[in-house]
Amino acid sequence: MHCMNIKGWGATLLSVLSNLLAVGVLLSVDNTPHPPSETRLDSSNYQAWRDLIRTSDKELAWQQLPWVASFHSGLSEAARKDKPLLLWVMNGHPMGCT
């Protein structure tokens, strides 16, 4: 069994929470995770958020250049093509998270 069916836990959990609230146990700072109050991310709007976050082809114009993804591959290709190597290095791969 990889995943645990959480149906059925709802009623039990609700009952426990109600009892705890009744004795004031949950009146301290709420550290439990809960969704940001202003957003409602669901099936009706996730595509709009996706379209806002994901990149356009224009934003990725620099990827049209023929980069190779490592220093050692670049040196090998420079030797084959008899060209100088231009190496771009950053904290985090420049083609990834940098």
Place this chain on the structure above:
Amino acid sequence: MGRQSVWSDQDIQTLSKKFVLAADEVWRLQGGYDFRKYQAAGGNDPECVCFQEMAADGHYGPGGGTKQGIYVCTPAGKLLGSINSLSADAVRKMMERSLAAWQALPEADRLARPAPLKPAHRWEWSAPAKGLILKETIRYLTNEAPETQTPEPRFNHDFAWFSADEARRLIPESPTVGATYSVPPEIYRRLARCHLLNTAHGEGGTYQANQIEGDLTVTILQADAEQIHIQLRGQGVSTGSREKAYGLAPAARIRTELFGVARFDLASGQFDQFELVVLGKLYSSNDAVAQDPVDKNIGWYFTLADPQHPFDRLPPTHLHAYDAAWVAQPNIRLHDYQPIHPSQK
């Protein structure tokens, strides 16, 4: 930033045809914070040592510290020019100077070839076969509805990896349409620790497992003999340490909300569709106080990486921090090393 300010420049793109272009991650190549300590500790990866010797002649000189930037060298690794700049004009001038230096080289130097440079370790070698390889896009958002927002021009990319076994565990063994299941906590933990980070404008540190709260559930939308369609939902809070951290520290606090859809193909044992959107609120304080103002809104989008795209096979930036036995670690773990703070000298 340089991706757009420099490499989208038309003159640079034209000039770049006279070079072979390569990009790489510098922390590994430079052997951590100080290459001299790396070499003294026995670090001798041929690819890294070649870079360290070349970069010692470059714009940041022979000492320790970052070696980020743009270098031009011969195929044997002899430096011709270097710079670290977001100015297309400055980079173009460096490229022109380097090209002139290349053309002025004696033929023997130009034709010199490097000794075999087979690296001892590269993170991409741990890519999980038949696993779930996701491309991640990170961008700051505003409080407005998505339809009314203009995308923030700066964004970032990363990649998230799950082994075939880990990906399979997103699907229950006997799925019932309409039922909701908790995803094994290690799946959410990896996302939250290593990927739901404040990295829209640059690298950010990871969270520890005990700094993560939250979960992810899967609802079975449709299932037949060939495919299983699922909906993903989750929420969480990640809270960084109050202690001052040297090096990269994660955001003080991030609250997240997750929603996605995916399709698992039973014949291949892999996901053939996957989309996950995560909206987050960044706080500058660790304290979970209701009145604490939101510092920034941020969004993450995960989708299947393109196996035909060479950069979609780059390793996750924080693969070194994955809690996964299938990740091969290097002999010298560079991410454990932090420079000594000046006050401790």
